[in-house]
Structures are given as structure tokens and as C-alpha cells.
Amino acid sequence: MMKSWIETANLIECHFSLANLPYGVFGRDGEAPRCGVAIGDVVADLAALERLGLIEAGDAPVFDKPALNDFMALGKPRWAAVRARLRALFARDGDPALRDDPALRARVLAPLEAVRLHLPFKVAGFTDFYANRHHAQNVGTMFRGPENALPPNWLSIPIGYNGRASTVVVSGTNITRPLGQIRPAGQGLPGFGPCRRLDLELELGAVVGTPSVMGRPLTVAEADAMIFGYVLLNDWSARDIQAWEYQPLGPFQAKAFATSISPWVVTAAALAPFRVATPPRERPLLPYLTEPGPMLYDIDLEIRLRPPRARRPTTISRTNYREMYFSAAQQLAHHASSGCKMETGDLLGSGTISGPAKDSRGSLLELAWGGAEPLTLDTGEMRTFLEDGDTLTLTGWAQGEGYRVGFGDCTGRILPAPAEPDWTAAEAHLG
């Protein structure tokens, strides 16, 4: 493994090794957010490097922006060129331009702990999938009974639904417990109030770089080449709102209140050495979904829950992205199969990533089996669903020989539900 002159990047548990080089958007307080790359414990200012002529991505500058979208739209050859250049700049025996110039280093590098990380890209559309066999089996059993657990189309379609892009937020953003229509068990009619079954979903999000043309389907290979990278994604879910609303047209307010993503986009290029095949098919795929090669990734994933006042979190689940039944490339190809135009900044949630074991499930719904089997945290406290003040952290990394390609953390803390407004107080404005 090639070493960096930024020594923290060479630590064996460091997520941001020289092999990684994930992209994000950062700024100190009061500074304009701009694009950066994480390495070791620092972030390198890509806007500054570009201005100084030390990197060149496109014909016009793309990094002095509050979002990665302009860079992502450039496409795979340009991504590869910038990646190669960054590796040269940060390798121990690479280009000395930055390494040997202390004044330049001071201008370009900032400690990660000193900067604020922003949403890394403008989310064009957010689509969430339901493409993990264990999760579908678990949830289907709870929602529809074991005999109807897996819908008849599940093995044929990477099932997806459109989510809400406006509430995709960056890690660290507090999550307000939603209000909603909830039908108490055994009652016929719903009430309106705070969610009581607030859950997380551990997912990976694929980020679309280059757009497609409306009316034209994509092959899986084309789809794969359009994916710029991946983020950790927590698809917060209000299970009681969901249970009452989701039939017949799918989840809506149960998912619309918030989705958290990691501040760092780990590129498909950095993950390439960790490609693995999807599991054997239980039903042959239609040709348009056939993969030309291995398209999942071997990425270890963990969920940590820290209750209020606890000093340390409890790791409540350990799983791996390779447990998916459909890859992001297959999901993207399916998404475009009708001619749906895909755009730079589209975010595709993998769906909850559960493993086969009980402690490898990707949601509290599954971990505590709908409330029937509470989890015990390291503090001795019990959990069936999330409580106010709980902090959830997702983390994940691909494990190389003596190095990691990691995502850092994706965290969120639960705030109490808002007070209900006086629904009749506001003026009618019937202009």
C-alpha cells in the first residue's frame, strides 16, 4: 500500500487513507463552503488547489462551489484524472509541490476538527430501494405475515420508490421526531401526534454523477459507469405512521421528515478493489438487469446507539454491503428502464442492509422484532425504538491489507416532536 506524507492517513484504522480520497464540502465558520478531499485528519481545499493550478478538473473551475455537482457531472475520465493527480500530490514519493512547501500546505490543508462539513452535493432526486433479501423477509413477515413476506415481484425487480430530496441532510443535523397520523393498535380510526416507533435504516447511498437522456434506457454497465460514489445513508423511519399510510401507494410522511447522509462521498474508483458479486439468483434475471461483472462492494457496516447521558455508544448491529440482493448499478438501470431521466446528484438509497444473523439487522424494527424483543444497551437501558436524546451513528469501511477505505460517520440526534400548532389560529388568507 502506497503511503502518504500526511502520516495520519497511514494509520491502519484511518478511514481516509491515500487509497480513499473521498470528496466533500467544507468551510470554517464564516467561510464560503467549497469542495475538499479528506486525507488522514485533514481536509485539502480543492478550490484553492484548482485556483493555484495544482489540479485541473474541467475546462472551467468546478471546486469553488458549495456542492460537488459540477465536478460529478464531468464524468469518469475526468474523475480518474483528478484522482490520479491527488494521489500524486499526497503520496510520500509523489509530486513534491505541496509536500515540500509549508506555506502552501498551510493555505490548502485544514484540520478536520476545525471545519464544518456541509451536505456534499445538491440532491437532485432521492430514490430509496428495498433490495436486501433479509430485510425484505423480516419486514414482510412483520407487516404481512410470513406467507406473504416476499412480494411476488421482489426477486424480479429491484423495488424502489421516490423519496423526498428536500430533507436529505448532512451527518450531525439533529432529527426532529415527526408528528403524524397514527392508528393505535386495535382501533379503527387514527389520531394525530408524535411518532412512537421512530426507527433508523442503515443504508448505502449511490450518487449519480453523469446524467442520462430522457426516453433512453441504460444498460447495467452504463449505469455503473455513471455512479460517482457512495455515502452512508440513514433513512429515518416512523413505523407507526408508515403502518397506517403505506397502503396502497407506499411510504410518504413516514420517511419524508429526514434522511441523513455522511459528509464524505467515497468514490466508486476507491471502492473498485473491493468489488464482489451479488448473491446467487433465486430466480433468473431479465436481460436488462444482468451484471457484466461484480458490482457490489465488501464494506463492513456498523450501527451505534448512544442514549442520553451515556458516555459511549453501544454497537447494536454489524453487517456488510455485500448482503444486498441487487447492486446500485442494477437499481440505476432499473430506474432508467422506462426512460426516466437520471440527473447529476440523484441519490439512490440501497435499502436497509440486513445480514442473516440477528445482530446484523439494519433497523430497530428488525433488531427488536417490532418491539417484541427489546435490545439491551451497554448502559443497561432497553430500546425497542428511538427515544428523544438518542444519538445514532452509522459507520462503514472497506478493509484492505493494512489500510481502510472508510466513510467516516453518519450521525443524528433525536429531538422531541414539536408542539402542535393551533390548527385554527392562522388567518385564512383566502385572497
Place this chain on the structure above:
Amino acid sequence: MMKSWIETANLIECHFSLANLPYGVFGRDGEAPRCGVAIGDVVADLAALERLGLIEAGDAPVFDKPALNDFMALGKPRWAAVRARLRALFARDGDPALRDDPALRARVLAPLEAVRLHLPFKVAGFTDFYANRHHAQNVGTMFRGPENALPPNWLSIPIGYNGRASTVVVSGTNITRPLGQIRPAGQGLPGFGPCRRLDLELELGAVVGTPSVMGRPLTVAEADAMIFGYVLLNDWSARDIQAWEYQPLGPFQAKAFATSISPWVVTAAALAPFRVATPPRERPLLPYLTEPGPMLYDIDLEIRLRPPRARRPTTISRTNYREMYFSAAQQLAHHASSGCKMETGDLLGSGTISGPAKDSRGSLLELAWGGAEPLTLDTGEMRTFLEDGDTLTLTGWAQGEGYRVGFGDCTGRILPAPAEPDWTAAEAHLG
């Protein structure tokens, strides 16, 4: 009714009367698209009027843009001020600045038939609802049988689902028949191929002007005041793809390929005289959905189908927006109830607007009862679903005393499905 010095605006069937003043985006070929307002048979260039100081909307210019979003974000008082100013400029006995200056008129006014109309606003998010009682009953009967037609939550929730914003196109854009997974009747497994049950859905789209705050619900009155205006909306639907994919998480590729909207946004202000109450409740509403006043509109709507080579279309349905069970304001309040942030440019489809009579249904699925009762067109041809070359036109207007507040047309012509790519030909790009 106040008359305009643009005489075509005073014709009793003219959609673009002085009472209307709908906003859109236009340009001659080769010109930069910019905002305009339709009156009679002309479009007035709002960017030019703003530049000349004849109208003033915001502190900075908002009309020399390819989308209405900046203007829509200004909020109700500014919308009202611009509307009042435009009425004065175009009223027969109003401000003579434009009326009496032929050179200025030549600079500012263009015949509608000479300009190209663009998508009027950048669609932030597209949400489609399912909030018409007749439609839900009809479709539910066909999909789930009469005993399960209306889901248990239907009378409590304005049921909605997130749609795809990237494929919302302006009237006049051709619609390519989608490919997709389809399970032939009586077979267990699906194939992949062109949709055979291509349908339209007659809807009205509500356009959100001012945004809301993440985590904060909206009252119905607040929601109503945020709605800038309405467009005609055709939610093209692939019924065979839908039937196989929509359980358990809702429609996806069956709707993702295209949604057409009219080029003109008719403002809530122009429609205010036509407000009507929602129908009597069959089940009491939760307080957060209670309307402070009448929030539907009396808008006549028609669907016209012109087969290839026919000279004239057949009107296949006549209905009215007042047939909705939930208003757009209720839908928007529900949409924000979980704390979901609403944005300038969000588009909320009403859901298919069917009336109680057979010839007032809003989709071919209902009009031809799932294919069982083909329609006969004026040419003698039969239709169950749409055929290649068919041109669909939606139109609608509120009928005043001797004048109309109309939407113009929303049209789309069906093109054949694309040839399937060679799914294995593309290079794998496994970088």
C-alpha cells in the same frame, strides 16, 4: 368584468382574459427564455417590463430568468402587487404607459403563436396524490375488487406519494412509450418490453411558491397561502408496468417516464372568485386537515384524444376540479405534517379528477373500464389505451360571467417505444 385594450382578451371564450394573467416562460427561437404573462393572443415580456421600470416585483430583478421560481419565492403580498400592476397596465382604462406607446408595445408584446413556451418553473419535487373519491373507487375496484376498493386510510389521509421531478415536461413535448417489466395475464413471471396499456391521468397541479421550514408542520391556511398557482397536469401512466410493480411500495417506473404540465401557471389569485367547498366529509377530519374556508375551485376540465391522421380530436371526458375530496391546501398541509420541508417549485398533482358519471372519468383505465368497454372515437376508431401517434389534450377553465380564467392546453403525442439496447454490448467499465 373589466375589459382590456388587448381586444382578443375580451372574447368570451378566451382563456387569457384580463381576469387571468397567467405566468409562463417563453422565447422566440434563438432567444433566451424569460418570464412572461399571457393576455388574449399575446405574451407580454415581463423581463422587458421589469427592465423598463414598468413593473417591480422584488428588490432584485426576478423575471429575466428561464423559470418563475425567483418570482414565486417572493410570497403573496408581492404576487398581489405585481398582479395589480399588470391589471392596470392592460386594463382599457388603466395606466396608458403601454397602451398608448406603439414602440413600447412592439418591444414588449409578442403573438403567442410566434413564441416557444418552456417549462414555466424548475420543479423542485413532484408529489402526486390520490384524492378523488370517484377515481379511488373506480381504480380500487379494478385493482383490488369492489370490497377492498377504498383503502381503510383513504377518508382520513390525502394519500400521496413522491413522483419523479426530472421528467416533468412542458405541454407539446412528445411522450415516448416506456419499456418495462410486464407480467402477462395468467403468467407467473414477467417479461420486458413496450407498455401495452398506456394511459393518461387528468389532474391539476398546485405549484408551491414560498417554502416551509424543515421540522415545522403547516396549518391548512398557511399551506393555502403558499400556493402560487395551478397548472394542468397529465400524469402519464403505464398500467401494465404499474400492476406488476406497485405492491408493496407504490408506483415507480409506471409513472416515472413522463408528466406533462401546461405552459401557463394560473395564479391562486385569479382563481379566487371560483372557490368552492370540498364535498361533505364521510368521516370527520383530524383537526390538522380542517379547512378554514372553501379551498377547491370550480374549474371545468376536458380530455381530448386525436388519433393519427384524424383532423379533429374527440372529447372523451368532461369533469370538474370541484370533484376532489381533498384540496391542494389540505394535501400540502398533510405533506408538511411530518416536518417535511416544502420548497419553491414543488409540484403537487391533485390525483386523477373523475366525476360521478361514466363520461366524466379522468383516465382511460376508468373510461374504458380496464379495457373491457372500449371507447368509440368520432372517427369510428376504438380505444382502450393509447396508441402510437395519438395526441392527448387536456384543457380547463373557470367560467365567469362573460369571461374565462383558463389554462390553455396541455398536450402530448405518443411516440413508439425505443428499440431495446443490446444489454450485453456496452463495455463493463469496471474501473
